[in-house]
Amino acid sequence: MSGSSESSGLTRRAVLRGAAVVGAAALIDPTGSLARAQPSGVFSRYVGTVDGESRRLEAPARFALAGVEWRSPARARIELRTRLRGEGGWGAWVLASVQGHGPDGTSASAPHFGEPIWTGPADYVQLRTDVAVSRVRLHFVAAGGPGPHAAAAAAALPLAQPVLEAGPGQPPIIAREAWAQGHAPPRHLPEYGTVKLAFVHHSETPNGYGAAQVPSILSSIFVYHRYVRDYFDIGYNFSVDAYGRIWEARAGGIDQAVMGAHAGGYNTESTGVVVLGSFTGVAPPPAALSALERLLAWKLALHGVPALGRVSVEVSPSGSDYTAFAPGSHVSLPRIAGHRDGDQTSCPGDALYARLPSLRPRVASLTGNALRLSIAAPVAPVSPGASVTVAGQLAELSGGAPLAGAPIELQQLTGAHVETTVATLITDADGGWSLPVTASVNTLLRALHRVAPAAVSDVVVIAVAPVLTLSLVSSAPLVASGTVTPAGPHVTIDLYRGRRLVASKRVAAAGGNFTARIKRPPPGRYRLVARTAASARYAAAVSPAIGLVV
16 A cells, blocks of 8 residues: 555654544645735734723724734633724624634643634724733734635535435535635644544624625634634534534545544544524524534434433643643543533533533434444554554444444545545454555555445554664764665764763765764763654654663
8 A cells, every 4th residue: 555645644743642643744845834824814903901891993904803812811701892984883792702722732821812703894893891801902804804705605505525324314514615715725734533522612703694694704714713823724623504504614524533623622532513603692593403413413423423421531731721621631521512511611602502402312313323433553653565454343333233244445545635445345244344554654544334324434544664774883983874764864863871862963864874973972881873753754763772882
């Protein structure tokens, strides 16, 4: 089996954590930053301290979305309202200080940021607070946004692919391109975790928006998340609007366990759905609730997750500050959770949160005969071309009975939501399947049972590490040489005394050969090792150590 170095890569974190989190960071952009330039439609205004109700604040330009940044106190209540120049009065006050999630791979820290508030075209903002709040700054996304105009985006609504009949059947999911229109490049290619539960959110978007405005709303939220907050992409995996339409949000595949940035501390083990609107005092429309139920029934069934009951999840250090728990804690959460169940936030609003107890059994009734498909591969890196066995099992979710004689596709991920079937297998009497595979570079794999009821596995990585040799050429002067296969551009030679690193030298490895001359250390016992850094193509590698006495 071959891997594509240009389109299928791994973050360093993925390899070091044994593929607990799998990233598709492209070799063509080894920093993981696909698009860095901030669009012209993002601007801000410093406000300073706000205590109570502020004066009228004019934005630098007309905007359609606003968000609040502040220094302290962390739990301040901040509301905003907006007004369009020359037309009518102020809009309704909207809570703007809701927290609970932050940029991918980071924890909460001052300054604090509230959720982005889509307002429609406006020129002025007014704030009010329950306490004195310091170092307030307003961030804006321009009216119309740097993305597509709402009417143009709403003209054609292509559906996301693939269509996999799990649970009640896949509901129509509008493809990301319908709102992105080529103007919403993620900063980073997808990272994949697992789906153990689903978080339900609301967006604090004022209710009453029109159907044609939804693409602009999603585009504006993306711009705020991506360019103001520095998320990899829009934070949510899916969005549901007031009209009962389901939208693909974060890129990476509706059928994948794509890590979002929607629930601090839990993103590696969950999927996130935002219902567009503000639901503190009013519940979502029936069409939105119905769509939410159908989406959750399909998505959870596809990943072999029950809709009822609870699951224990580990609070990851990344984003743990948004929770009430210490990093590494094991927390029991509902399989369908409100954002506030895990994080210290009022999301998804009192009225929507109150609907979740009755929503869960309705989702469960839609699930039907769901399946669970597993996959496992060796965690430790292997040498290029080494044969390893990838295996798994297909079983009924309810009761665990194995499914014999079922077709399984083993697929390789070769880019952002690009899967190539490399083998088709048939499960044995125990529902099991296995296949020996070889990989020349880091390779991402998943299993798919395509026929109804469809099921997908998590993504695993076969991590491939170069082979390093090292020999001591001379101890006076101290010279070491060796080889790296496959050849790489650089090798680092480290000299240790006990566990203390006393010298390190990076040398070229042209043609796979390298030689390093290291400054002679004081007398003592030492050991030399050669290593290569992790990259999109390969896992990090370390040579056997050489002992020496100086």
